[in-house]
Amino acid sequence: xxxxxxxxxxxxxxxxxxxxxxxxxxxxxxxxxxxxxxxxxxxxxxxxxxxxxxxxxxxxxxxxxxxxxxxxxxxxxxxxxxxxxxxxxxxxxxxxxxxxxxxxxxxxxxxxxxxxxxxxxxxxxxxxxxxxxxxxxxxxxxxxxxxxxxxxxxxxxxxxxxxxxxxxxxxxxxxxxxxxxxxxxxxxxxxxxxxxxxxxxxxxxxxxxxxxxxxxxxxxxxxxx
Numbered sequence: 001x002x003x004x005x006x007x008x009x010x011x012x013x014x015x016x017x018x019x020x021x022x023x024x025x026x027x028x029x030x031x032x033x034x035x036x037x038x039x040x041x042x043x044x045x046x047x048x049x050x051x052x053x054x055x056x057x058x059x060x061x062x063x064x065x066x067x068x069x070x071x072x073x074x075x076x077x078x079x080x081x082x083x084x085x086x087x088x089x090x091x092x093x094x095x096x097x098x099x100x101x102x103x104x105x106x107x108x109x110x111x112x113x114x115x116x117x118x119x120x121x122x123x124x125x126x127x128x129x130x131x132x133x134x135x136x137x138x139x140x141x142x143x144x145x146x147x148x149x150x151x152x153x154x155x156x157x158x159x160x161x162x163x164x165x166x167x168x169x170x171x172x173x174x175x176x177x178x179x180x181x182x183x184x185x186x187x188x189x190x191x192x193x194x195x196x197x198x199x200x201x202x203x204x205x206x207x208x209x210x211x212x213x214x215x216x217x218x219x220x221x222x223x224x225x
Contacts, residue, residue: 069110072096075195076105077219078185091190094119106195116190123187127154130183134176143173145207153193154184160205163213177202181218 074087084107088099095115100108111119134147143165149157157180166173184200204214 069097069112070116070192072109072111072116072190072192073195074107074109074189075198077195077198078189079105079107090186091119120187120190123183123190127180127183127187130176130180142176143168143171144176146205153191154187155199156201156203158203158205158212160207163204163206163208166204177216185218 072091079087084099084101088096088107088109091109091111092099094111096109096111098108098110102108131147131149134142134144137144139145143162144159145162146160147157157177159177161173165171181200181202185198188198188200198219200218202216202218203212204216205211206213
């Protein structure tokens with residue numbers, strides 16, 4: 001319980017400011033998308049801008065998605081610190097435009113479908129890499145004995161641990177869980193999951209009993225008014 005409390009407190013303080021690793025220049029080809037829109041043709045220098053071009057420019061200035069672009073909404077629950085610059089740094093690096101702060105505390109960014117696909121592919125690869133690293137780690141170097149997860153959404157993890165080792169002062173496995181939480185939450189944001197459905201659940205299982213001894217849900221639910 002002590003280790004879980006530290007994890008929740010750390011996540012609450014750092015979640016909004018965590019922008020992850022910057023996207024590599026030579027990113028892999030984007031995944032196919034059935035919802036990609038076709039960009040409208042650009043007006044030639046000698047022609048007056050078409051109505052569609054003017055609408056696209058207006059959409060960019062307002063933060064709304066134009067032709068060939070999609071909107072990403074960072075929920076207010078992930079922006080408790082108010083650090084909009086930090087929270088959107090990664091998506092800006094990926095090519096987002098029109099960052100808009102909304103009245104409810106959320107933030108909307110627009111990005112091309114192609115760049116969003118690249119960003120999602122990067123997050124997916126990094127998550128799999130971390131998970132595979134945990135699953136193949138030497139038992140002598142970690143308290144984690146097994147890890148299973150929801151392969152479609154990265155919303156729930158069941159982690160079997162040597163409880164005594166996990167809860168010891170020397171254990172740093174809570175940081176591994178914290179890293180998974182950060183990337184899982186942002187993956188859901190970029191995947192277009194609605195704010196009410198964005199979450200990540202960690203069920204910690206005692207290796208000796210096979211029972212869940214702690215469950216952590218992030219982000220934490222707001223207290224009832």
